[in-house]
Amino acid sequence: MAMKKPAGRAAQPTKMKDIAAELGLSVSTVSRVLSRPDLVNEATRARVLDLVQQLEYRPNLAARDLRRQQSGIVLVVVPRLSAFFLDVFLGAENAGRQNGYLVLMAHTERDPQHEAAFFQQVVSGRADGIILVTSADGTKLARRRGALPPTVASLEAVDGLAIPTVRIDNVAGGRMATEHLISLGHQRIAHISGPSHMPMAQHRVEGFRSAIAESGLDPQVCYVVEGDFTLPAGEAAMARLLTRHPRPTAIFAGNDEMAIGAIEAISRAGLHVGRDISVVGFDDQRIASLYIPALTTVHVPMVELGHRAVMELANVINGRAAAQEILLPTRLVVRETTGPAPADRRHVPRPRHSEGASHSPIA
Amino acid sequence: MAMKKPAGRAAQPTKMKDIAAELGLSVSTVSRVLSRPDLVNEATRARVLDLVQQLEYRPNLAARDLRRQQSGIVLVVVPRLSAFFLDVFLGAENAGRQNGYLVLMAHTERDPQHEAAFFQQVVSGRADGIILVTSADGTKLARRRGALPPTVASLEAVDGLAIPTVRIDNVAGGRMATEHLISLGHQRIAHISGPSHMPMAQHRVEGFRSAIAESGLDPQVCYVVEGDFTLPAGEAAMARLLTRHPRPTAIFAGNDEMAIGAIEAISRAGLHVGRDISVVGFDDQRIASLYIPALTTVHVPMVELGHRAVMELANVINGRAAAQEILLPTRLVVRETTGPAPADRRHVPRPRHSEGASHSPIA
DNA sequence: ATGAAAGCGCTAACAG
DNA sequence: CTGTTAGCGCTTTCAT
Numbered sequence: 001m002a003m004k005k006p007a008g009r010a011a012q013p014t015k016m017k018d019i020a021a022e023l024g025l026s027v028s029t030v031s032r033v034l035s036r037p038d039l040v041n042e043a044t045r046a047r048v049l050d051l052v053q054q055l056e057y058r059p060n061l062a063a064r065d066l067r068r069q070q071s072g073i074v075l076v077v078v079p080r081l082s083a084f085f086l087d088v089f090l091g092a093e094n095a096g097r098q099n100g101y102l103v104l105m106a107h108t109e110r111d112p113q114h115e116a117a118f119f120q121q122v123v124s125g126r127a128d129g130i131i132l133v134t135s136a137d138g139t140k141l142a143r144r145r146g147a148l149p150p151t152v153a154s155l156e157a158v159d160g161l162a163i164p165t166v167r168i169d170n171v172a173g174g175r176m177a178t179e180h181l182i183s184l185g186h187q188r189i190a191h192i193s194g195p196s197h198m199p200m201a202q203h204r205v206e207g208f209r210s211a212i213a214e215s216g217l218d219p220q221v222c223y224v225v226e227g228d229f230t231l232p233a234g235e236a237a238m239a240r241l242l243t244r245h246p247r248p249t250a251i252f253a254g255n256d257e258m259a260i261g262a263i264e265a266i267s268r269a270g271l272h273v274g275r276d277i278s279v280v281g282f283d284d285q286r287i288a289s290l291y292i293p294a295l296t297t298v299h300v301p302m303v304e305l306g307h308r309a310v311m312e313l314a315n316v317i318n319g320r321a322a323a324q325e326i327l328l329p330t331r332l333v334v335r336e337t338t339g340p341a342p343a344d345r346r347h348v349p350r351p352r353h354s355e356g357a358s359h360s361p362i363a
Numbered sequence: 364m365a366m367k368k369p370a371g372r373a374a375q376p377t378k379m380k381d382i383a384a385e386l387g388l389s390v391s392t393v394s395r396v397l398s399r400p401d402l403v404n405e406a407t408r409a410r411v412l413d414l415v416q417q418l419e420y421r422p423n424l425a426a427r428d429l430r431r432q433q434s435g436i437v438l439v440v441v442p443r444l445s446a447f448f449l450d451v452f453l454g455a456e457n458a459g460r461q462n463g464y465l466v467l468m469a470h471t472e473r474d475p476q477h478e479a480a481f482f483q484q485v486v487s488g489r490a491d492g493i494i495l496v497t498s499a500d501g502t503k504l505a506r507r508r509g510a511l512p513p514t515v516a517s518l519e520a521v522d523g524l525a526i527p528t529v530r531i532d533n534v535a536g537g538r539m540a541t542e543h544l545i546s547l548g549h550q551r552i553a554h555i556s557g558p559s560h561m562p563m564a565q566h567r568v569e570g571f572r573s574a575i576a577e578s579g580l581d582p583q584v585c586y587v588v589e590g591d592f593t594l595p596a597g598e599a600a601m602a603r604l605l606t607r608h609p610r611p612t613a614i615f616a617g618n619d620e621m622a623i624g625a626i627e628a629i630s631r632a633g634l635h636v637g638r639d640i641s642v643v644g645f646d647d648q649r650i651a652s653l654y655i656p657a658l659t660t661v662h663v664p665m666v667e668l669g670h671r672a673v674m675e676l677a678n679v680i681n682g683r684a685a686a687q688e689i690l691l692p693t694r695l696v697v698r699e700t701t702g703p704a705p706a707d708r709r710h711v712p713r714p715r716h717s718e719g720a721s722h723s724p725i726a
Numbered sequence: 727a728t729g730a731a732a733g734c735g736c737t738a739a740c741a742g
Numbered sequence: 743c744t745g746t747t748a749g750c751g752c753t754t755t756c757a758t
Contacts, residue, residue: 015751015752016751016752017751017752027751027752027753028753028754031751031752031753031754032753032754034752035752035753035754036753059751059752060750060751060752061752062750062751062752063750063751063752063753064751064752064753065752066750066751066752066753067751067752067753067754068752068753
């Protein structure tokens with residue numbers, strides 16, 4: 001009448017013992033067939049494999065992991081669940097497959113507690129290592145007494161943590177974007193940056209500033225406005241920039257989302273992106289090429305980032321030498337949102353596409 | 364000189380035995396402190412807890428899982444890594460936290476092999492259950508000899524698999540979207556559907572068809588064009604629809620991505636969305652409210668879907684009665700892309716916002 | 727090539 | 743309240 005335990009796990013799962021008994025073999029032999037097939041007689045192997053298949057037997061991984069002291073699992077820890085990080089995961093999964101790892105994704109919502117929880121999964125033997133994609137700050141982690149479990153940073157270095165890192169050069173990327181605008185003849189270029197506390201944002205600003213400085217343009221009219229990497233922030237920042245005098249003719253947005261926000265603000269103001277005002281983004285997210293107009297942006301090799309990170313992690317886990325830092329190149333992808341600087345104000349282009357109220361001084 | 368094994372796991376991790384020895388207790392007591400603290404003397408408990416904290420000791424989960432025959436892990440299996448599924452995962456994670464489960468996400472790329480691999484994780488004891496978000500076809504799974512591990516379908520039922528399902532009523536949603544357009548006075552309404560082999564797409568078409576049928580509109584001019592749920596497909600489909608005579612004045616797109624594609628095609632043709640042609644999407648993805656113009660669409664409670672799925676899964680795992688089917692409501696969110704049917708051709712509205720070449724017959 | 731035996735680190739009766 | 747004992751299911755020497 002009373003069930004002893006919850007019905008949970010349906011039926012009694014097959015165990016190695018069962019296979020062995022059925023075939024009159026020892027569990028060791030069955031185990032070997034599954035783990036080191038070369039060590040066992042061809043005929044026996046076939047018999048075992050047959051039964052295994054017929055019974056759909058799967059070895060219990062908790063037991064195997066306990067014995068082997070490893071799990072074959074790698075955790076990719078991302079701060080937010082955004083499209084931005086998805087490709088890193090894809091690359092990681094890919095590399096994982098090649099190395100016999102199961103790659104799982106976890107996210108922290110930037111909560112250090114959650115982050116710590118995932119590290120404990122590793123310390124607790126549930127995973128063999130972690131790919132850390134952007135940790136708000138590593139100082140929390142750095143305070144650990146014991147050695148950190150096998151960890152590799154991807155996308156950017158973790159502040160205060162000396163771990164192998166696979167990243168991109170955000171300074172160079174920022175410079176690249178800015179130089180593109182300069183080469184198009186723009187003189188008043190603004191930057192909509194990410195949050196100033198994020199290293200990634202800082203670096204992109206730095207690239208912007210150094211390109212401007214080297215170009216000899218007047219830094220006074222090359223504003224930097226801070227956003228938070230979201231579309232609405234880009235829109236708001238752009239709205240503010242449109243009120244400045246003199247108004248910038250080109251915008252380098254700290255990421256694609258803000259670039260799109262900026263574009264929407266520009267269109268809304270009745271100006272034409274790529275002609276009246278040029279916009280270049282950063283990241284080359286999927287939306288960048290799909291958006292209309294297609295976005296000129298700095299391509300970040302996300303998939304590759306994840307892939308390399310797992311390769312390095314495998315090195316760390318297996319005690320091989322891991323690269324301390326791997327720098328992956330960015331490249332500029334020129335599409336439709338950038339064009340030559342508009343002619344001097346006196347040569348007024350006839351507005352073919354104006355829409356809504358125009359804020360331009362020529363009105 | 365020669366390292367015995369790879370240096371992998373740094374140092375020797377602390378074990379219960381160590382804690383016990385250090386404190387002159389038995390491992391059972393330490394174990395109890397960690398698992399059933401109420402069974403232990405307050406003073407002893409404190410001593411153990413202190414040392415545990417000082418040593419940053421974490422019990423080995425492989426061992427615990429092996430003993431307890433459960434892992435506390437739930438896998439959320441999604442077909443693709445798209446923003447669309449992210450919210451389901453969020454909801455699942457949330458519910459998981461409430462129930463002491465660690466929720467991990469995995470994706471199959473619609474490859475049945477990968478899907479099977481995740482099921483094996485469960486069969487192998489590495490996870491306790493699976494949330495299946497849209498499986499291309501369950502027939503593969505249905506052919507399993509043994510009972511399926513604890514599984515709950517989320518978002519839509521898995522064909523041929525009698526498992527608890529938490530889903531939305533796509534037929535009702537499709538009807539809702541279509542009726543909205545009808546109520547606005549549209550007479551020629553087209554539907555851009557998802558791939559005809561996907562049940563979700565079929566159901567939305569069905570909702571469309573039944574609303575049209577009930578309305579008494581002429582089905583001859585209410586075309587259904589098939590897309591594949593991607594933005595470019597929506598754009599292409601819309602481009603074709605624009606060439607039809609008579610041209611539809613309203614579009615119900617099978618999802619938001621295709622709706623946006625359609626909008627871009629419409630704008631490109633020099634028509635104004637929401638006035639010349641109305642568009643309603645489906646899903647209410649994050650982009651829907653951010654897009655300009657903001658998209659009228661059918662809201663799908665993704666977070667809730669994930670949440671409820673995990674709650675049901677917990678029931679299944681613990682042998683409690685699980686609901687066979689839970690139907691969550693959709694609701695129409697009216698934003699900027701839908702408006703009254705344009706007046707008869709003879710009453711030509713003055714185009715305030717036209718942009719680019721106009722294809723409209725009034726030119 | 728196969729079997730016997732030991733044990734991975736933890737939990738859960740069962741005694742005391 | 744605490745210790746003793748017996749495994750969980752698998753891998754891996756060590757024999758044979």
